[in-house]
Structure formats: C-alpha cells, structure tokens
Amino acid sequence: MHILKLIFRNALRHKLRTALTILGITIAILAFGILRTLVSAWYSGVEASSSARLISRNSISLVFSLPLSYKEKIRQIPGVKGVSYAIWFNGTYISEKNFIPNFAVEPKTFLELYPEYLLPEDQKTVFIRDRKSAIAGRKVAERFQWKVGDSITLKGTIFPGTWEFVLRGIYYGAEKSADETQLFFHWNYLNERLKKTTPRRADQTGVYIIGIDNPDQAAEISEAVDKTFKNSLAETLTETEKAFQMSFVTMTQAIVTVIQLVSFLVIIIIMAVVANTMAMTARERIGEYAIMKTLGFGGWHIVILILGESLVITMIGCVLGIILTFPGAGYFGNTMGNFFPVFDVSAMTLLLDVAASFLVGLIAAAFPTWRAVNIRIAEGLRRIG
Amino acid sequence: MADRKQPIVEIRNLSKSYRRGIQVIPVLENINFDIPEGEFLALMGPSGSGKSTLLNLIAGIDKTDTGTVMVGGLDITSMTETELARWRAANVGFIFQLYNLIPVLTAFENVELPLLLTWLSRKERREHVEMTLQMVGLADRMDHYPSQLSGGQQQRVAIARAIVTDPTLLVADEPTGDLDRVSAEEILELIARLNREFGKTIIMVTHDPHAAGRAHIIKKLEKGILNAHS
Numbered sequence: 001m002h003i004l005k006l007i008f009r010n011a012l013r014h015k016l017r018t019a020l021t022i023l024g025i026t027i028a029i030l031a032f033g034i035l036r037t038l039v040s041a042w043y044s045g046v047e048a049s050s051s052a053r054l055i056s057r058n059s060i061s062l063v064f065s066l067p068l069s070y071k072e073k074i075r076q077i078p079g080v081k082g083v084s085y086a087i088w089f090n091g092t093y094i095s096e097k098n099f100i101p102n103f104a105v106e107p108k109t110f111l112e113l114y115p116e117y118l119l120p121e122d123q124k125t126v127f128i129r130d131r132k133s134a135i136a137g138r139k140v141a142e143r144f145q146w147k148v149g150d151s152i153t154l155k156g157t158i159f160p161g162t163w164e165f166v167l168r169g170i171y172y173g174a175e176k177s178a179d180e181t182q183l184f185f186h187w188n189y190l191n192e193r194l195k196k197t198t199p200r201r202a203d204q205t206g207v208y209i210i211g212i213d214n215p216d217q218a219a220e221i222s223e224a225v226d227k228t229f230k231n232s233l234a235e236t237l238t239e240t241e242k243a244f245q246m247s248f249v250t251m252t253q254a255i256v257t258v259i260q261l262v263s264f265l266v267i268i269i270i271m272a273v274v275a276n277t278m279a280m281t282a283r284e285r286i287g288e289y290a291i292m293k294t295l296g297f298g299g300w301h302i303v304i305l306i307l308g309e310s311l312v313i314t315m316i317g318c319v320l321g322i323i324l325t326f327p328g329a330g331y332f333g334n335t336m337g338n339f340f341p342v343f344d345v346s347a348m349t350l351l352l353d354v355a356a357s358f359l360v361g362l363i364a365a366a367f368p369t370w371r372a373v374n375i376r377i378a379e380g381l382r383r384i385g
Numbered sequence: 386m387a388d389r390k391q392p393i394v395e396i397r398n399l400s401k402s403y404r405r406g407i408q409v410i411p412v413l414e415n416i417n418f419d420i421p422e423g424e425f426l427a428l429m430g431p432s433g434s435g436k437s438t439l440l441n442l443i444a445g446i447d448k449t450d451t452g453t454v455m456v457g458g459l460d461i462t463s464m465t466e467t468e469l470a471r472w473r474a475a476n477v478g479f480i481f482q483l484y485n486l487i488p489v490l491t492a493f494e495n496v497e498l499p500l501l502l503t504w505l506s507r508k509e510r511r512e513h514v515e516m517t518l519q520m521v522g523l524a525d526r527m528d529h530y531p532s533q534l535s536g537g538q539q540q541r542v543a544i545a546r547a548i549v550t551d552p553t554l555l556v557a558d559e560p561t562g563d564l565d566r567v568s569a570e571e572i573l574e575l576i577a578r579l580n581r582e583f584g585k586t587i588i589m590v591t592h593d594p595h596a597a598g599r600a601h602i603i604k605k606l607e608k609g610i611l612n613a614h615s
Contacts, residue, residue, distance in 0.1 A: 003501070009489035291485045294446055295499050295546075296474020298467060377446040378438075384483055 025317025091154030123169030137180030282368030290380025399452030478547030537568030
C-alpha cells in the first residue's frame, strides 16, 4: 500500500465535496483558457505579421489617403524588393451584422507580398486578370457557403453604391495564424468608378505594403521612405507590419488589460474555493494526521498527503477544463469569427492552465498543511471523537 | 529468590502542566517510578488525573516540562521531534480507545501502515501483516474496511497495527472504553496474552477496575500525583 493510494482514496472520501470542487476548477480553467485565448486572438494580427513587410500610411491618420504616385518612388528606395497597395473598403454584405474585413488591393503585387495566402494557380490567374473578381478566405467562404463563381454584392459605406464581384478564388492560410476571414478585390475596379463619381478620391490608396530584402534594415528603410515624402502634402509614417498591427491593439489596450485581470481573478477565486475545501478536509482529519505522526510518520509524510490530495483534485479539474476548452474556444471562435479571425488555443495557454492549477493546488493546501504538520500530537489526538 | 527484571521505563521527577490563556494548570507533579521489562502495568485514576498525559509522555508523543523519561536506556525527553518519530516507529505500539483506524484503508492496509516506515520489501510486509492478523484472529477479514468490522474487530486490527513492528513497549489508552462487555473481555485477553506469551511490556490506562485487574501492577494517579499499589 503506497502513500499515493492513500492520497487518491482520501481525495474520493467525500465524493460530493470533491466532485463540486473539481467542477469549480474545471469551470475556472475553462474560463481562464478562453479568456487567455481571447487575449491571444487580440494579438493574432500582430503575431501573423511578417518582419519582411513594412506598412506606410498617411502620417496624420490612417483615415487620410496617399497618392498612388508614391509607389514608384518607394520602389526605388534601396532595400525594397516589392511594393503593393491596399485601401480599406468596409463594404457590407447583406447586413451590417455580417462583418467581413474587405480591401481593394493591387492583386498581383499583393499576393506576391503575402505568400502565406495560398491560392490555387488557376484561381490566382483568373483573379489577377478579371477586374471585377474577388477572392475570399476559407473561413468567410465557409461561413456564407460561397463557391468559386458566385456573385457577391457589397454595399459601400466609405465608398457609396452597390459593388458587384465574382468570386474567383478561395485562399487558405499557409499557417494557422493567417487570417482567412478577409475579402480582396481589384483596386482598379474601385478607382475606375471613383474617377466617374468622385474624381478627387481617385488615384489614392490607404496604405502601401512594402516588402524588404533584409528585416534588419526595417528601421533604415522606413526612415528612407518617410524622408522621401517629408514636406509633401501627404507625409508618410512607415513602420513594420508588427508595429502597425500593434497600433490597433493599443487602441483597445484597456479592454485587453481588463480581460487579463479577469482571467487571473478567476484563478484567485478558485484558489479560495479549493483552500476552503482543503481547510475543511484537513480540519476533519487532524486526528488521523496525529495518529500517523504517532505511528512515526514525519512532517513530510503529512505534507505529501495533504498537498498530494490538493493537487489530485486541482489537476483532475485542470485536465477536464483543458478538454472542454477546445470545444468552448471552437464555439466562441465560430460565434465571434467576425472579430477574431484566429481563435486557437495555443500551447502557451495550456501551459498556463497547468501552471495555474498546480499553483492553486499548492497555495490552497499551504495553510492546512502547515497547521497539520505543526499541531502537537496530543492536541491532534484530543480532536478525535 | 525473586528474579528482579531490569526496568524498561524509568521516570524521574517528571512534571507537566498546560496553559489555558494565562492560566497554568499542573497535570503531573514530580512523578517517579520504574516499569520492569515484560511487566503489565495499569494506570488508574479519575478523569483529569493525568493518566493519559503520563502515557503520552512515556510514549514520546508529548513533551515534559521537567524530568526525564528513559525507555530502553534512551532518554526520550532529550530527543528532537524527528528522532522521537523514528524512535516511536520502532519501539512503541499504540492502542487507542477509539481504535483510530484510517477509514479508507482495509484492515490489511491499516496494519501495514507502520511497516511502510521500514525497509521491508512488499513481500516481507505482506508476511508480517498476515501473521499479525492471524495472531489477533482476523486473517479472514483482511480486505474489510473498518466500517465493515465490529468495534471489537476494529480494536483487534488496532492491536495488530500496534504489534506488527514488534515494538519494545505497548501503550493502551482505555482500550476497552468503547466496547461491550464481551468484546472488552476478548481484547483484554488478547492484551494479556501478548504480555504472557510474547513478553511484551504493556502500560494500560484504564478507569475500569476489572480491566486493571488483568495487570500485574496497578498505579493510581490522583490530581497528578502517583500513589503506588501493586
């Protein structure tokens, strides 16, 4: 008979109490896991950024555009290997609740600079050739059950009017972090209509996407780009794609911080619950621990018994919580897919789950263990009966 | 000529008191006596006389205020907690009034518990446990949990647990206090047999004169002071 067997039997001695405590931990770990995944999802754009891409925008605000004429000048800066451009279109598909990030892009150079968006060659060829075509990510295509060849109509918001496209391709991400919820169409298609309807808005773009040969030169090339357009009507602010994505996260940093705090608060609450369980348990068994000390078992044996029982309970709850986190995150990801294109449970989240459970088990048992180890045997024996 | 046995327990000038807030309550005062090896001694006295406290001090589960307790030539009052724990594991067997078995362990596992502190192999532990349970007449109840045993049977398991390490000293605190008359007789007979056939030195605390009658020596405690009566 090993101490381990005693630990497990002790943990199951009060089945209802143990089951409820495990349930509490399971829910806490589930909540913690989903909140951490939410925080990771918030940063997914930043994580998916390439160190070999720079984004150049109007230095005043992203709201203001840049002239198309900048392209060639940027292209000539040493260290630049490719330039593309994109403009945020923000068209509505059927209703506003069907949020789809959609952009007008220069298709050929855009796909060259985003090799992580994988498109079958035939679809790529047609997309580049057909000015009224669009491509969509796998997730958004699945969401609306789009197939290649379907007509898609967007109602313009920034650019009023009805905009019709033919879906010529469905791209999928080379990595899990790639955003498959977007729709891209030809910048030229947008520009041609703007020339007729609002000429002053024509020949403009929102951002330039700059591919560079050497990521270590990002700062120098960014500086060179901005220097090129200093004192012009539209000065640029050029930064790494990561920094550009981070600026969006920073706008909502307070929310992210609150989510992180709530996630830790959940763990602290469950720690209190487990501590209560272990305190009750240790109090009931003070006599037994005194018996074991009488028989010659030392303080360390008592420590192993109490801590062991606490960890058995918390780790069972942890495993169940982790198992439920995957379908939970899947459901959350499907529901909130509009806003969080990437909603995957990361290895770091799982590690944090395990670490949190372990910590809860240790800390919750700390005081009952100390008490049980330090109580005098005669005092403990008096508690029996 | 009488064969004078060597004392296995020697108590000198032992005193013990407890604190209740600022109040100091004396429990034992200047106790002096010896217990010869192989003897069966009963400690009697009214409730609160200090008999359980004295038993605890002899067994090394409480600390004296003053005085010494020598057991088997060792001064246990000068041992550290760790040394005492090791000493108890090897030298003392406890029998409690309320049996104090671990409820989630079977009879076998309860008896095996003290042997986990030894270097015996699993097979050797099994042999010791089976032999001990056989001695107390519970070989057929090894896989029963305490809740599945009667009071008398539980006390037998407790006795088996107390003797499985072949200790120098057996201490029993009101071993029949929670049993009916028949079970109590059985337990007393078992304890007496351990003394008679196996030469175990036994110190038994009891308030029952009938139980005390089984012992060779009776000592009475009254308000922490020992009166000798054999």
